[in-house]
Amino acid sequence: MLDERSEVDTLREIYYLTDGDVGNWRKLLALGDCLDQQLKRKLLxxxxxxxxxxxxxxxxxxxGIQCILSVGCGSGLLEWLISTVGGRKVSIFGLEVDRNWWHSKYSVRSFIPLNFFEDANNVSQDFLKACCKGFSPCALLFCYFNNRGAFLEYLRVFQGKWLILIGPQPSLGIHTDPNPLQPQFPNEEWILRERLNWTDRNVVAFYQKIV
Ligand SMILES: C[S@@+](CC[C@H](N)C(=O)[O-])C[C@H]1O[C@@H](n2cnc3c(N)ncnc32)[C@H](O)[C@@H]1O
Structure with missing residues (x-):
């Protein structure tokens, strides 16, 4: 553990490792293994x-997923990793609430382009498109999202075919909404196409719209 190391130094190293087009994601993952839980969670x-x-x-x-909008992406470090490890074949954009927080000196840096919910009067198809520089996202990603009302609202206006839900296995007792394996969709439009098991008993579920 890096107990004796200050958070500031660790963050400085993380910013260095994620700088530029390529960055050094292998070193970043190795460093992530050594971080204390609080800082780890702050980042992703x-x-x-x-x-x-x-x-x-x-x-x-x-x-065939090429453009993803990650809703509630936080720092966007996960999205940066996905894109960088995949050779930047996929465009990933982020959406958050509270611009003041994410631009304040207390928050960590954003690792992907961030959009803010407060820039929209309401959630709409056009807003989702504007978040992706004018491209319609073909997937929405929710990682450890926990806002059912907002989830349903994004789902209602989303025109793409894929949903990617990342979160804890239901048996862990950690609440997210949606939970990747028990998303409680409002209708029968979505079917589970892929389920990946990630570290620390996390699950990634790919749902496809069938109508
Ligand atoms: C538990 S955090 C997960 C952050 C990130 N996805 C991760 O895995 O590290 C949930 C995030 O959802 C964001 N959020 C909550 N309601 C939202 C909404 N209506 N639109 C966009 N983001 C929202 C919160 O600000 C918070 O950063």
């Missing part, structure tokens, strides 16, 4: 392994 809720990321990117390729 699931720290995948390189093999988790490889398989995830294979599913993106076989599913």
């Amino acid at each position: 809720w699931v720290w995948p392994t390189s093999s988790n990321l490889d398989i995830f990117n294979q599913v993106l390729t076989t599913s």
Whole structure:
């Protein structure tokens, strides 16, 4: 553990490792293994392994997913890893609430382009498109999201075919909404196409719209 190391130094190293087009994701993952839980969570809720990321990117390729909007992406470090490990074949954009927080000196840096919910009067198809620089996202990603009302609202306006839900296995007793394996969709439109098991008993579920 890096107990004696200050958070500031660790963050500085993480910013260095994620700088530029390529960064050094292998070193970043190795460093992630040594972080204390609080800082780890501040940066992202699931720290995948390189093999988790490889398989995830294979599913993106076989599913033809090229543009993802990650709703509630936090720092976007997971999204940066997905894109970088996958050779930047996929465009990933982020959406968050509370611009003031994410631009404050107390928050960690954003690792992907961030959009803010407060820039929209309401959630709409056009807003989702604007978040992706004018492209319609073909997948929405929710990782450790926990806002059922907002989830249903994003789902209602989303026109793409894929949903990627990342979160804890239901048996862990950690609440997210949606939970990847018990998403409680409002209708029968979505079917589970792929389920990946990630480290620390996390699950990635790919759902496809069938109508
Ligand atoms: C538990 S955090 C997960 C952050 C990140 N996905 C991760 O895995 O590290 C959930 C995030 O959802 C965001 N959030 C909550 N409601 C939202 C909404 N209506 N639209 C976008 N983001 C929202 C919160 O600000 C928070 O950063």
